[in-house]
Amino acid sequence: MQSTISFRLNGKPIQIRTDPDRSLLWVLRCDLGLTGTKFGCGAGLCGACTVVVEKEAVRACATSVGSVRNKQVLTIEGLSRNGRLHPIQQAFLEQHAFQCGFCTPGMIMNAYALLLRNPQATREEIIRAMDDNLCRCGSHPRIVEAIEQAARTMRAGGAR
Amino acid sequence: MKPEASQLTRRDILAAPGLLILIPLEELLGTQEPARLPQRPAYPEDFNAYLRIAPDGRVTCYVGKVELGQGAMTALAQLLAEELDVALDAVTMVMGDTESCPWDMGTFGSLSVRQFGPVLRAAGARARAVLLEMAAERLNAPAGKLEVSEGVVRDPVSGRRISYGELVQGKRIERRLDQAPLKTPGSFRVIGRSPQRKDALEKVTGRARYAGDIRLPGMLHARILRPPAHGARLERVDTSAAEKVPGVRLIRDGELIAVLHEQRDVAERALGMIRAEWGRAPETPDPETIFEHLLRTAPPLRGVHEAGSLEEGARLSKDIVEARYLNGYVAHAALETHSATAHVEGDKATVWAGTQTPFPLRQQVAQALGLPQQNVRIITTYVGGGFGGKSASRQAIEAARLSKLAGRPVQVVWDRSEEFFFDTFRPAAVVRVRAGLDGAGRMVLWEFDVYGAGDREARQFYDIPHQRTRSAGGWSGGNPPGMHPFAVGPWRAPSVNTNTFARESHVDTLASRLRVDPVEFRLRHLSDPRMRRVLEAAAARFGWKPAPAPSGRGVGVSCALYLGTYVAVMAEVAVDKATGRVQVRRVVCAQDQGLVVNPDGSRQQIEGGIMMGLGYALTEEVRFRGGHVLDHNFDTYAIPRFSWMPRIEAVLLDNPEAPASGCGEPPIVNMGAALANAVHDALGVRLLRLPMTPERIREALRKA
Numbered sequence A: 001m002q003s004t005i006s007f008r009l010n011g012k013p014i015q016i017r018t019d020p021d022r023s024l025l026w027v028l029r030c031d032l033g034l035t036g037t038k039f040g041c042g043a044g045l046c047g048a049c050t051v052v053v054e055k056e057a058v059r060a061c062a063t064s065v066g067s068v069r070n071k072q073v074l075t076i077e078g079l080s081r082n083g084r085l086h087p088i089q090q091a092f093l094e095q096h097a098f099q100c101g102f103c104t105p106g107m108i109m110n111a112y113a114l115l116l117r118n119p120q121a122t123r124e125e126i127i128r129a130m131d132d133n134l135c136r137c138g139s140h141p142r143i144v145e146a147i148e149q150a151a152r153t154m155r156a157g158g159a160r
Numbered sequence B: 001m002k003p004e005a006s007q008l009t010r011r012d013i014l015a016a017p018g019l020l021i022l023i024p025l026e027e028l029l030g031t032q033e034p035a036r037l038p039q040r041p042a043y044p045e046d047f048n049a050y051l052r053i054a055p056d057g058r059v060t061c062y063v064g065k066v067e068l069g070q071g072a073m074t075a076l077a078q079l080l081a082e083e084l085d086v087a088l089d090a091v092t093m094v095m096g097d098t099e100s101c102p103w104d105m106g107t108f109g110s111l112s113v114r115q116f117g118p119v120l121r122a123a124g125a126r127a128r129a130v131l132l133e134m135a136a137e138r139l140n141a142p143a144g145k146l147e148v149s150e151g152v153v154r155d156p157v158s159g160r161r162i163s164y165g166e167l168v169q170g171k172r173i174e175r176r177l178d179q180a181p182l183k184t185p186g187s188f189r190v191i192g193r194s195p196q197r198k199d200a201l202e203k204v205t206g207r208a209r210y211a212g213d214i215r216l217p218g219m220l221h222a223r224i225l226r227p228p229a230h231g232a233r234l235e236r237v238d239t240s241a242a243e244k245v246p247g248v249r250l251i252r253d254g255e256l257i258a259v260l261h262e263q264r265d266v267a268e269r270a271l272g273m274i275r276a277e278w279g280r281a282p283e284t285p286d287p288e289t290i291f292e293h294l295l296r297t298a299p300p301l302r303g304v305h306e307a308g309s310l311e312e313g314a315r316l317s318k319d320i321v322e323a324r325y326l327n328g329y330v331a332h333a334a335l336e337t338h339s340a341t342a343h344v345e346g347d348k349a350t351v352w353a354g355t356q357t358p359f360p361l362r363q364q365v366a367q368a369l370g371l372p373q374q375n376v377r378i379i380t381t382y383v384g385g386g387f388g389g390k391s392a393s394r395q396a397i398e399a400a401r402l403s404k405l406a407g408r409p410v411q412v413v414w415d416r417s418e419e420f421f422f423d424t425f426r427p428a429a430v431v432r433v434r435a436g437l438d439g440a441g442r443m444v445l446w447e448f449d450v451y452g453a454g455d456r457e458a459r460q461f462y463d464i465p466h467q468r469t470r471s472a473g474g475w476s477g478g479n480p481p482g483m484h485p486f487a488v489g490p491w492r493a494p495s496v497n498t499n500t501f502a503r504e505s506h507v508d509t510l511a512s513r514l515r516v517d518p519v520e521f522r523l524r525h526l527s528d529p530r531m532r533r534v535l536e537a538a539a540a541r542f543g544w545k546p547a548p549a550p551s552g553r554g555v556g557v558s559c560a561l562y563l564g565t566y567v568a569v570m571a572e573v574a575v576d577k578a579t580g581r582v583q584v585r586r587v588v589c590a591q592d593q594g595l596v597v598n599p600d601g602s603r604q605q606i607e608g609g610i611m612m613g614l615g616y617a618l619t620e621e622v623r624f625r626g627g628h629v630l631d632h633n634f635d636t637y638a639i640p641r642f643s644w645m646p647r648i649e650a651v652l653l654d655n656p657e658a659p660a661s662g663c664g665e666p667p668i669v670n671m672g673a674a675l676a677n678a679v680h681d682a683l684g685v686r687l688l689r690l691p692m693t694p695e696r697i698r699e700a701l702r703k704a
């Protein structure tokens, strides 16, 4: 059943005509050409497809595009502004908190939602919040370091 | 960047102005794994450039290796920038494009830096020498007196300078690789440093392109009908409902049945509408009976190494200990599933693939399409994790066939279930070990027979006078049909995780019987100074307090040699006796890999190897029954997570005079034994089978 769906994507209003039951992941990747959001499992189990909807981290593979109607959707492509990396991206870059990089967009978006919700997140809270995001390369120690670093930067005024 | 226009063709590179350094075939072959060489195609005589310096001063390096996440793009660029005396940023790496890069067998075996590095350095040194000669003429000064920095040659006497770019302006110079002196470690500026990774910016912004991120006009996503089990044949199929989905194209070519659509999820839905009936799959062993099956079906044992006399060893032994070590099949489970995008136009094919073996793949695609090899171009994108699993690239052949049939670009991205189904698993294996101690507490007898895993690093490195190592079957093929019921293949440090688990568990058992500290026991049998040094370094960092095991503390040690790299691991675990759950608290890994090109990159590999190694040691084992792979996703196949993370400490031993020996694989190989030894130290029971799941630990405690 086709219908017209409007939402804000990375700060810009967009409108598409499609079946509202389709998953947000494939609408982003196929219809809108935003390939930064990754497919890793298709079943809500890996977090590679994590995007932020209205300040909450969601799994785009398990989210229908109809459910984001009139909402704000943020993907990895929308995180840096005016060519400046977000502090979380900057910290991932400096810590080399990736190897193959395939989990990275999902990790960054999940961390973004975590720090919005809890700017004071402790190491334990970071580990708990990130636990359902999988990384096969074993970048975990650096990802935790990077999120801690970003949290410090953002608290010191680098936040947006 | 348009993918089609992203890279130049061979002809473009050859014709363009600049300095081109060519490397003779023989030099190249020296960088390959000899066992795999028979696979190599007739080498194109015309072209094997490694390095080009353009009039704008940019250096482009063409290599057949690929970036899997291991950091090869950065480390290889460092080697080149060092010898050439240019800034790292001036170097662009073109990797794994069969059109512009010289033939390479594939990216595995931690070979990229180990064997390829010296050639690349030589190419850089040669280019620098050629440029200096040219500069000497232009500046009218002896080449030996000139200085170079960041691609600019300077005459310190006159103060005149000229850049590499200016030197090659308007010229086309071609040189073959020749001897040129390499720099010595003392004068390194780029080697031994940890610059920002070249792939960093693209990877943190989501701009890094993987094979499933390619978007071409008119491209269709394909979902392919799969059997429920290996060996099941299609008996009846009804595709009518799927074909009614608007925009769907159904393609059938023999066994290959696929639905294609512009949106992958719609193709997926249509696939679900196909009604297929499959025949029964043949019976296969299961995860419990597989070990007897391996022993029964393995080819005869082949000698790997022998010294002294086993009879004499047995005669000298006062205590002989035998054990059988087991491990199951393990999946690669890279986060990116096998992905490829193919565009076949007429008699030409271009395939963007997440692959570890672009050149062998070119041959396979050419064969599948009935095209000559030179009409097929494989472009390797970033690869979202390989670990050996993307040495096989079936998905790319599927994409190519479908593109040819559909007459449009086609993308194939496997789902997680296909990934588990078609993976080339790390083989299940049995290792039988028999070892003897003499009256003075020395190992005098060692018999090691490995079935199913392969013989890499199976040979003993502790000093034991009477020993024999044999092997039957393995990961690299040549197994009797049906021995491994699934495809098996290289899995990060192939054979060596299995062989190290068996050897180091058994050595610990012997130490424990003597009531001798396991580190002390190992040192007594080690004369190789590099191995002693890594073990002592690990002990120092860990704060190892000597005590015989089991001490109740939950600490364990393991040592290994992997293709020239020495590595020792110490671990501390806490085991919950009620649940059988193991939490790894701390892991120290000391490594001597010879020259360290990029220390931070090596640390990343150590951290990654330790994290990944927790999986095969504690949870990972593929479940199967009658040709069915029962694991379909990460809900039942548990890979390591943040909450499993121990404190990890990496100690890199400085050894710049020894050649770089690779670091992508060695750090993982000790994890099985170090954790099994730590669990034994904690509980007093020894697990002889990996993974050490909570059930198996509880069972071992019940039996104790």
Ligand code: FES
Residues within 6 Å of the ligand: A038, A039, A040, A041, A042, A043, A044, A045, A046, A047, A048, A049, A050, A059, A060, A061, A062
């Ligand atoms: S792809 Fe959505 S959670 Fe894995």
Ligand code: FES
Residues within 6 Å of the ligand: A097, A098, A099, A100, A101, A102, A103, A104, A134, A135, A136, A137, A138, A139, B069, B335, B384, B385
């Ligand atoms: S960096 Fe490869 S999966 Fe995380």
